[in-house]
Amino acid sequence: MVGRIYRASECTGHLAAKRHPTPSLTITLYNITGDKVAEDVKIPVDTGYEGPIMLTSELYRFFMKAELPRSLWRSYKTLSGTITMRTARAVIKIIDQEIETFVETPFLGEGKLLIGREILNKLTIIIDGKRSETCVSND
Amino acid sequence: MTLVIKKIDPEKVRLFKAEAVKRGLLLHQAIEEAITLWLNTSRSAAETDFEANNRLYEAMKEELRKKHRGEFAVIAEGRLVGIYHEKKEALEALRSLGVNHAILTQIGVDEERRSELEWWGGSIELQNAQDT
Numbered sequence: 584m585v586g587r588i589y590r591a592s593e594c595t596g597h598l599a600a601k602r603h604p605t606p607s608l609t610i611t612l613y614n615i616t617g618d619k620v621a622e623d624v625k626i627p628v629d630t631g632y633e634g635p636i637m638l639t640s641e642l643y644r645f646f647m648k649a650e651l652p653r654s655l656w657r658s659y660k661t662l663s664g665t666i667t668m669r670t671a672r673a674v675i676k677i678i679d680q681e682i683e684t685f686v687e688t689p690f691l692g693e694g695k696l697l698i699g700r701e702i703l704n705k706l707t708i709i710i711d712g713k714r715s716e717t718c719v720s721n722d
Numbered sequence: 723m724t725l726v727i728k729k730i731d732p733e734k735v736r737l738f739k740a741e742a743v744k745r746g747l748l749l750h751q752a753i754e755e756a757i758t759l760w761l762n763t764s765r766s767a768a769e770t771d772f773e774a775n776n777r778l779y780e781a782m783k784e785e786l787r788k789k790h791r792g793e794f795a796v797i798a799e800g801r802l803v804g805i806y807h808e809k810k811e812a813l814e815a816l817r818s819l820g821v822n823h824a825i826l827t828q829i830g831v832d833e834e835r836r837s838e839l840e841w842w843g844g845s846i847e848l849q850n851a852q853d854t
Contacts, residue, residue: 615826616817631842647772649816649826652779655833659841666841672826685835699841 589709591718593678598625606710606717608677608698612642612686615649615672624696628710628717632699634659634668635684636675639696643688646671657687666692677706678719771823774800779825791830798824805829 597604606628612621621642629637634657638646650671658667668687675682684702688694707720742752775797782802786795794812796803798821806812812826 616813629841631840633839633841644822647823648819648821649824650772651827651832652783652825653776654780654783655827655836657836658838660838661841665838 589707589718589720590722591709592721594711594714594716594718595625597715597717598627604715606712608708608717608719610636610698611676612636612638613674613676614646615674615683617674618645620645626696626698628703628708629697629699630703632659632697633701634687634699635701636673636686637668637695637697637699638686638688639694640688640692642696643669643671643686643694646673646686649673651685656690666690675702678721680706680721771799771821775823775825778802779827786829792828794826794828796824796826 593609595607595609598607599605607625608628609623610626611619611623613619626636648671650669656668656670658665667690669690670685670687673684673686675684682702682705707722709718709720711718738752738756739749742749745752747755778797778800779795786805790805794806794809796806796812796815796819798816798819803819803824804812804815806815809828816824816826
């Protein structure tokens with residue numbers, strides 16, 4: 584037994600799914616010039632996504648004023664082939680922590696709202712499946 | 723939904739209503755059609771800027787790498803808006819632009835993030851086999 588104790592600063596209830604609810608975090612999204620784009624959004628945690636934040640193409644439009652050149656976009660290997668992602672600068676706020684990062688959306692297709700490992704690895708997260716909550720700790 | 727709009731030019735509203743009647747549309751149908759048309763137009767304008775900005779970046783990238791490594795370049799409306807030592811200066815420039823699309827890149831640094839990563843499951847969701 585490790586015997587480590589984490590103090591949760593904020594918890595977000597899991598998002599509903601067909602059968603098994605999805606661990607999620609609550610974030611606020613700003614574009615790089617400081618405009619608030621979406622406040623207190625519940626965003627699904629996806630440890631299989633190696634990138635930072637994926638957005639739907641509709642939401643991504645608000646970040647296109649600070650996009651990276653197309654030749655610098657990343658691509659992702661998936662089960663069904665390789666996907667190229669548009670990429671733009673953004674700022675996210677989780678609890679009181681502001682993180683300057685990048686947001687992505689598929690160049691083709693509608694995209695999804697997801698928070699990936701590039702951000703998750705900067706946080707201490709407790710997925711409390713029994714309580715259907717995902718918590719962030721400032722410890 | 724119900725929408726109340728103030729301060730619209732009454733003459734434009736009169737002409738709009740007349741045009742809707744002429745086309746056999748109810749007022750709400752005509753407004754929805756107009757909104758869709760306006761959104762699609764602004765989207766295609768963004769795509770045009772997107773192409774022009776990327777074309778310029780590709781044409782300039784070697785020169786930018788040689789002379790301005792680490793600095794911030796802003797490209798909009800198919801032109802180089804400026805090259806800035808500090809990011810906050812680049813953000814000021816971006817704020818002053820009324821555009822839908824612009825490129826902001828830290829020369830030579832953003833290139834290091836480019837790579838092929840993984841999205842394992844592609845966020846697989848449960849659904850019934852007969853729905854596929």
